[in-house]
Amino acid sequence: MAAVVKINANDSGLSWAEETSIKVLPGTPVWFQVQPNTVRDFGGNVSKTAREFIVPDRQRRKGQTTDLDSAGSFNHDLVQEGLQSLFQGFMFASFREKVNTVVVTSIDGTLENYVAAAGMDNFAAGDLVFATGFDLAANNGLKRVTASTTTLLTVAEDLVTDASPAAGHKVYQVGFQFAANDAVMDVASGDLPRLVSAAKTMTDFGLVPGEYIYIGGDTVPTQFTDAANAGFCRVRSVAATYIELDKAPATLIAEVLSGGETLQIFFGRVLKNETGTSIIRRTYNLERTLGAPDDALPSEIQSEYVTGAVPSEIAVSIPVSDIAKVDMTWMGLDHETRTGAVGVKTGTRAALVEEEAYNTSSNVPRIKLAVVNTTNEAPTALFAFVEEITLTIDNNISVDKAVGTLGGFDATTGTFAVTGTIQAYFADVASIAAVRDNSDVTLEMHMVRDNKGMTWDLPLLSLGDGRLTIEKDETVMLPLNHDASTGASVDAGLDHTLLMVFWDYLPDAAE
Numbered sequence: 001m002a003a004v005v006k007i008n009a010n011d012s013g014l015s016w017a018e019e020t021s022i023k024v025l026p027g028t029p030v031w032f033q034v035q036p037n038t039v040r041d042f043g044g045n046v047s048k049t050a051r052e053f054i055v056p057d058r059q060r061r062k063g064q065t066t067d068l069d070s071a072g073s074f075n076h077d078l079v080q081e082g083l084q085s086l087f088q089g090f091m092f093a094s095f096r097e098k099v100n101t102v103v104v105t106s107i108d109g110t111l112e113n114y115v116a117a118a119g120m121d122n123f124a125a126g127d128l129v130f131a132t133g134f135d136l137a138a139n140n141g142l143k144r145v146t147a148s149t150t151t152l153l154t155v156a157e158d159l160v161t162d163a164s165p166a167a168g169h170k171v172y173q174v175g176f177q178f179a180a181n182d183a184v185m186d187v188a189s190g191d192l193p194r195l196v197s198a199a200k201t202m203t204d205f206g207l208v209p210g211e212y213i214y215i216g217g218d219t220v221p222t223q224f225t226d227a228a229n230a231g232f233c234r235v236r237s238v239a240a241t242y243i244e245l246d247k248a249p250a251t252l253i254a255e256v257l258s259g260g261e262t263l264q265i266f267f268g269r270v271l272k273n274e275t276g277t278s279i280i281r282r283t284y285n286l287e288r289t290l291g292a293p294d295d296a297l298p299s300e301i302q303s304e305y306v307t308g309a310v311p312s313e314i315a316v317s318i319p320v321s322d323i324a325k326v327d328m329t330w331m332g333l334d335h336e337t338r339t340g341a342v343g344v345k346t347g348t349r350a351a352l353v354e355e356e357a358y359n360t361s362s363n364v365p366r367i368k369l370a371v372v373n374t375t376n377e378a379p380t381a382l383f384a385f386v387e388e389i390t391l392t393i394d395n396n397i398s399v400d401k402a403v404g405t406l407g408g409f410d411a412t413t414g415t416f417a418v419t420g421t422i423q424a425y426f427a428d429v430a431s432i433a434a435v436r437d438n439s440d441v442t443l444e445m446h447m448v449r450d451n452k453g454m455t456w457d458l459p460l461l462s463l464g465d466g467r468l469t470i471e472k473d474e475t476v477m478l479p480l481n482h483d484a485s486t487g488a489s490v491d492a493g494l495d496h497t498l499l500m501v502f503w504d505y506l507p508d509a510a511e
Contacts, residue, residue: 002295011291014039014074016086016309017347019283022410023308023333029347031287034082036074037325042288043304044335044407045069068407069399070332072286072306077357078316078324080452084502086328087271089282089311090393091498092416096270098206099123099173101153107139109161112146114153114171123148126177126200128264129155130505133169136160142505144177174505175214175266176205177222183263185229185255186242191375193252194242195265202243207235208270209493211501212446212455213243217264218507224263226253230509232366232446233377234457237493247444247457248377249366266506268453272499273416281413284309285345286330293340300340308333310411312397316456318367318389324358324447331397333408356449363449365511369422369480372440372460372490382431382441383424383478389445391420391456393498418458418484418498426468426478435466435480440490443482448511453503459487459494 014036017029048063076083088094102119114120114131123129127145134140139162143155153171184196195202195215207213216223216230223230234247245252257263274280286306292298309330317325338344358364367386373379396414401407424431434441441461447454461482469477487494503510 004291004293004295007291007293012039013289015287015289015349017285017287017345018089019285019308022283025285025345025347029285029345030350031345031347032082032085032350033352034074034076035352036076039074039288041071041073041329042286042306043070043072044306044332045071065406067401068335070306070309070335070407071330072309072332073327073329075325075327078326078447079353079355079357080449080454080502081353081355083326083328086311087314087500088280089284090314090328090395091271091273091500092279092281092311092395092413093271093274094278094280095502096206096208096272097172098267098269099127101171104165104169104171107134107159107162107165109138109159112155112157112159114155114159116151116153118150120148120153121150123153123173124204126179127173128175128177128266128505129153129171130174131169131171133166134162135166136162139165142174172504174268174503175264176200177217178263178265180260180262181257183224183257183261185224185226185252187252187254190244192236192377193245193248195245196242198241201240202238203240205238205267207238207243207267209235209237209491210272210457210459210487210496210499211235211267211270212457214266214503214506214510215263216507216509218509221261222264223261224255224257225259225261226255228253229255232444232455232510234444236491246377247368247442251378264507266503268455268501268503270499270501272496275495282311284311284330286332287344289344297340301344302340303338303344305336305338305345306330306332306334307336308408308411310397310413311395313392313394315390315392318360318364318386318445320360320387322360324360324363331399331411333399333411335407358447358449358454363511364445364447366444366446369424369441369443369461371434372442374490380430382428382434384427385425386422387425387477388423389420391418393418416497420482422480422482424478424480426476431478431480432466432468435463438462441482442487442490443484448503448506451506451508453501453506453510455501455503457499457501458482458484458497459499460485460490
């Protein structure tokens with residue numbers, strides 16, 4: 001036996017598992033590890049109340065445990081994969097997924113087929129799918145569907161036969177390639193431009209107002225001829241024959257393809273704050289491992305848990321010349337500790353996803369703040385460059401306490417509030433006027449790296465502050481704060497405060 005005298009921070013670890021009901025884990029929970037930069041305010045804060053009464057010795061008597069506050073908070077680099085599921089918790093919603101496969105049982109490299117027991121007919125000819133997790137490189141990457149049946153998904157690209165694909169693979173829809181000369185950019189039929197198709201039913205994509213599509217692939221035949229008709233565009237509405245667009249990177253140009261072009265568009269998985277029965281509260285067990293107290297028994301890891309943890313607040317920070325960061329905070333109902341001899345809680349331990357963080361110098365192709373315009377798809381931005389931007393989502397969680405219960409028995413969810421700050425480079429007094437006039441303003445931010453991405457869209461903001469910072473020998477800066485609200489007053493389809501798109505694939509051109 002060799003008891004240690006201290007535990008180093010690098011000996012600790014942090015994981016989470018979703019509960020089936022408050023403070024109750026499933027029979028075999030799945031634990032996901034995260035890579036925090038710092039862990040703050042984690043654990044249980046016990047309150048004691050001492051007796052203080054009239055007595056000649058003027059001394060208090062030993063206090064008793066009367067309350068327990070439990071919480072968990074950590075700072076993490078903003079990454080694509082490792083935090084996605086947790087964002088669902090803070091948004092009190094589930095991803096709106098595009099088409100995904102069931103398990104692929106084999107791959108036929110002669111007929112270019114992914115084979116499954118069922119479910120492949122959910123895909124359609126022209127769908128762009130992204131395959132990942134297969135052992136053979138040729139079976140991964142972007143593929144175009146040419147045909148599908150219940151059990152077969154046929155693609156245009158060459159595959160390599162694999163009789164037993166690796167577990168954990170995925171094949172999911174990331175876009176669509178139109179038939180030759182089918183796509184049209186129509187700027188005359190409505191108040192906003194429309195991407196029109198005669199051959200494809202546009203409602204098949206499952207797009208919703210407020211999400212974004214990316215127009216154009218990496219090769220000339222998959223793009224519009226006019227370079228203005230490319231990039232991230234927001235979906236304003238969808239009909240069978242067209243997608244109405246706004247918040248484009250530039251004014252879209254009328255164009256009819258005639259050179260045999262097969263336009264590609266890309267889309268992702270949507271996460272937005274929902275309404276009605278689509279609002280979903282998730283609770284978690286947060287686990288912090290604390291190393292082995294005996295160096296002769298290194299496998300006996302002690303740990304502590306915040307249970308019944310309700311996602312409370314998330315703060316995203318995009319500073320200049322740095323890595324984007326995110327702070328996540330939960331309000332817990334209880335706190336537990338486990339000795340090394342007892343060990344950590346049972347369950348499946350998912351493999352840690354190794355990935356790069358988003359950096360703010362080269363992975364943020366567009367941030368745009370503009371006055372809402374219902375007839376102009378490319379309104380003038382209120383500034384050209386940003387020094388720093390923050391975004392905070394607050395569910396205003398409060399813990400419910402009762403006589404006979406140490407800690408909390410439940411938690412009450414308050415208003416879904418999205419606020420933030422922007423430190424912009426001043427160029428035009430229109431930005432100051434937007435504050436005074438209480439203009440309807442909208443904000444979008446796109447982040448891209450390694451052919452994946454993340455989009456944040458707030459359809460309606462009100463701006464505050466706006467007092468210029470002028471210092472000797474320095475650039476004039478415009479500090480703003482913003483308070484988001486539902487966009488339903490702009491358009492009934494924009495009935496959310498914040499919408500995010502997680503792009504599982506984007507072309508090189510998006511970067």
